Amino acid sequence: MHEIVVLSGKGGTGKTSLVGALAALGEHQVLCDADVDAADLHLLLSPRILARHDFYAGHQAVIREDQCVQCGECLDWCRFQAISEDFVVNPILCEGCGVCQALCPVGAIDFPENHCGEWFISETRFGPLVHARLGVAEENSGKLVTLVRQEARRLAEANGLEWILTDGPPGIGCPVISSLGDASAVLIITEPTVSGQHDLERVAALADHFRMPAFVLVNKSDLHWPMAKSIHKFCDVKGYHFMGYLPFTTAFTQAQVEGKTVVEFDDNQLKSQLAELGAKLRTAVRQLNPGKE
Amino acid sequence: MIISIASGKGGTGKTTIATNLAVALEEPVTLLDCDVEEPNAHLFLKPTLYRRMDFFVEVPEIDLARCTFCGKCQEICQFNAIGILPDTALTFPELCHSCGGCFLVCPEGAVLSSQRLMGTVEIGDRGPVHFVHGRLRVGEAMAPPLIRRVRQEATDDGLTIIDAPPGTSCPVVTALWGSDLVIMVTEPTPFGLNDLELAVGAGRAMNIPMGLVINRADMGDRRVHDFAARENLPILLEIPFDRNVAETYAWGKLLVEALPEWRGMMRALFARIQEEFFAGGVDRNLEIGR
Numbered sequence: 001m002h003e004i005v006v007l008s009g010k011g012g013t014g015k016t017s018l019v020g021a022l023a024a025l026g027e028h029q030v031l032c033d034a035d036v037d038a039a040d041l042h043l044l045l046s047p048r049i050l051a052r053h054d055f056y057a058g059h060q061a062v063i064r065e066d067q068c069v070q071c072g073e074c075l076d077w078c079r080f081q082a083i084s085e086d087f088v089v090n091p092i093l094c095e096g097c098g099v100c101q102a103l104c105p106v107g108a109i110d111f112p113e114n115h116c117g118e119w120f121i122s123e124t125r126f127g128p129l130v131h132a133r134l135g136v137a138e139e140n141s142g143k144l145v146t147l148v149r150q151e152a153r154r155l156a157e158a159n160g161l162e163w164i165l166t167d168g169p170p171g172i173g174c175p176v177i178s179s180l181g182d183a184s185a186v187l188i189i190t191e192p193t194v195s196g197q198h199d200l201e202r203v204a205a206l207a208d209h210f211r212m213p214a215f216v217l218v219n220k221s222d223l224h225w226p227m228a229k230s231i232h233k234f235c236d237v238k239g240y241h242f243m244g245y246l247p248f249t250t251a252f253t254q255a256q257v258e259g260k261t262v263v264e265f266d267d268n269q270l271k272s273q274l275a276e277l278g279a280k281l282r283t284a285v286r287q288l289n290p291g292k293e
Numbered sequence: 294m295i296i297s298i299a300s301g302k303g304g305t306g307k308t309t310i311a312t313n314l315a316v317a318l319e320e321p322v323t324l325l326d327c328d329v330e331e332p333n334a335h336l337f338l339k340p341t342l343y344r345r346m347d348f349f350v351e352v353p354e355i356d357l358a359r360c361t362f363c364g365k366c367q368e369i370c371q372f373n374a375i376g377i378l379p380d381t382a383l384t385f386p387e388l389c390h391s392c393g394g395c396f397l398v399c400p401e402g403a404v405l406s407s408q409r410l411m412g413t414v415e416i417g418d419r420g421p422v423h424f425v426h427g428r429l430r431v432g433e434a435m436a437p438p439l440i441r442r443v444r445q446e447a448t449d450d451g452l453t454i455i456d457a458p459p460g461t462s463c464p465v466v467t468a469l470w471g472s473d474l475v476i477m478v479t480e481p482t483p484f485g486l487n488d489l490e491l492a493v494g495a496g497r498a499m500n501i502p503m504g505l506v507i508n509r510a511d512m513g514d515r516r517v518h519d520f521a522a523r524e525n526l527p528i529l530l531e532i533p534f535d536r537n538v539a540e541t542y543a544w545g546k547l548l549v550e551a552l553p554e555w556r557g558m559m560r561a562l563f564a565r566i567q568e569e570f571f572a573g574g575v576d577r578n579l580e581i582g583r
Contacts, residue, residue, distance in 0.1 A: 008303075009331050010303060010304065010331055010333070011302060011303010011304045011459040012302065012304010012305060016484065037460035037461050037462045037491075038301050038302055038303075038459065038460050038461055038487070038488040038491055038492075040302070040483075040484040040487055040488065043484060043487060058371070059371065077393070077394075077397065079392055092466055092470070092499060093470070095390055095392060096371060097371055097390055097392030097394055098369065098371045098392075098394070099369065099392050099393065099397065102369050102394065103394075103397060103398070134462055136461065136491065136494040136495050136497075136498050137461065137462070137465075137494070137498045137499065138462055138463075139462060139463045141460075141463070142434065169460070170303045170459050170460070171328075171330035171331055171460075172330045172331065172429065172431060173329075173330045173429060173434055173435065173464065174434040174435060174436070175462075176330075177434045191543075192543060193542055193545075194333075194336040194337070194544070195308065195331075195333035195336055195337075195545075198331070198336055199331040199333070202331060202431055205431045206431050206432065209431055220539075223539055223540055224540065224543035224544060227543065250512065253482055253512050253513060256482050256483050256484060256513075257482060257513055257514050259483065
């Protein structure tokens with residue numbers, strides 16, 4: 001089994017549109033939306049939810065008003081300024097460290113487990129999808145990313161499916177790091193803009209940090225050809241596998257508005273280009289991880 | 294006054310609005326780039342950076358000469374950052390949230406203060422724009438402490454503009470917390486709308502007034518407009534798609550400098566913000582200068 005995680009560093013370069021297109025062109029696969037803070041893949045795949053689960057992670061302090069003697073110790077201990085002068089814990093600021101609960105001299109603090117969101121196993125026209133919804137302004141997105149990826153892996157193993165295609169989060173922090181562990185390769189989709197290039201360099205360095213093979217694809221290439229080419233050169237110098245150029249086209253947006261992947265919307269040149277890309281990627285990933293079919 | 298620029302979805306134009314608004318005002322303003330994972334504002338603002346400092350958080354280190362392996366530090370740590378074995382103690386600094394609990398519970402004073410490098414903070418200027426950003430160290434998972442550090446650079450008086458990270462979870466909450474107003478930059482597409490709904494939920498949970506800027510307003514559909522009407526969110530500005538804008542951005546140029554109409558557009562946006570959110574009263578907040 002091989003897992004390809006699609007990342008970008010910068011948001012809005014086309015991760016989800018690309019995952020949708022590769023999903024439409026692929027088979028023997030489980031799909032996974034690991035951008036749990038702002039999950040969008042379901043908008044292209046119209047999943048039918050088969051199972052829904054609550055996601056609990058971490059804890060949150062709650063002061064019992066009737067038992068609190070207002071000694072003020074917890075205000076001094078809390079490094080997250082989460083406790084107000086009138087001894088109420090702000091759930092948005094509480095880090096869940098439990099220091100106040102463990103040390104409160106009168107034991108007036110509860111520490112219930114935190115309901116942070118939900119995750120789902122669904123079926124789509126391109127195969128099973130594991131996805132999630134993090135609660136509003138919640139924490140622990142990294143743990144939820146790990147969970148949906150584990151479930152995707154479990155589903156792939158149980159059904160003998162060769163591929164997991166994971167839509168990753170933007171950035172390089174906690175959820176991105178959680179989306180990388182044990183993956184076979186990352187596919188970075190970037191754009192030829194100063195920010196696209198800057199962010200590519202950071203997310204590719206993160207892939208290096210975790211010794212993860214990186215493939216790079218330039219989207220919206222004709223916005224700035226000299227930069228698209230300099231990204232290609234950068235990849236050659238750094239040893240990232242360069243996968244080619246996609247055009248700047250409104251087809252992705254038009255497809256999205258209709259709830260379709262771009263290859264279902266536009267079956268001409270873009271579709272054959274993406275099909276070729278998918279095949280090339282799968283061959284290369286198989287070669288990197290021989291014997292894991 | 295703190296105005297934050299957020300979006301939910303990435304790539305909708307947060308940095309474009311933050312940088313161009315800051316420059317168009319032509320008055321003293323502080324711009325904080327709080328997208329510490331992928332900071333981009335400097336690529337367009339091109340400030341002269343005159344100060345660079347490493348940023349560390351406090352993490353424990355166990356003094357094995359004093360440690361009795363009682364396990365109290367391991368017990369209080371919710372993040373598995375300390376492991377006590379029968380005759381040794383291990384720390385995992387990358388898991389530590391710097392809550393300080395281990396220091397408080399150790400009866401032997403064996404928990405010593407050590408540091409973990411989170412990234413760097415850089416400070417600079419470009420004309421009247423004072424600029425600060427954080428750059429998270431590649432491989433570091435936790436963005437919020439560095440975001441909090443950058444947030445400390447907000448000015449007490451005058452205007453601070455915050456370029457927030459994408460998403461809706463802890464980094465965004467940390468960047469937006471305590472803002473007077475959030476401008477949500479969105480695009481009228483299904484992804485734009487879905488992520489906007491989540492981001493507006495986060496803004497409501499923090500009780501911060503919000504307004505919208507709809508970018509590439511003529512691509513996609515009308516569902517973002519319907520959502521704005523339903524949620525009573527004022528649409529402060531609509532920007533039509535323009536390939537020229539996309540290309541100017543690609544090259545790293547400021548739109549207010551390359552495309553003359555952008556200066557007026559950004560100033561009109563600021564006037565609209567004042568009228569919509571700060572009209573009548575709070576006149577001290579209206580003064581953007583120092």
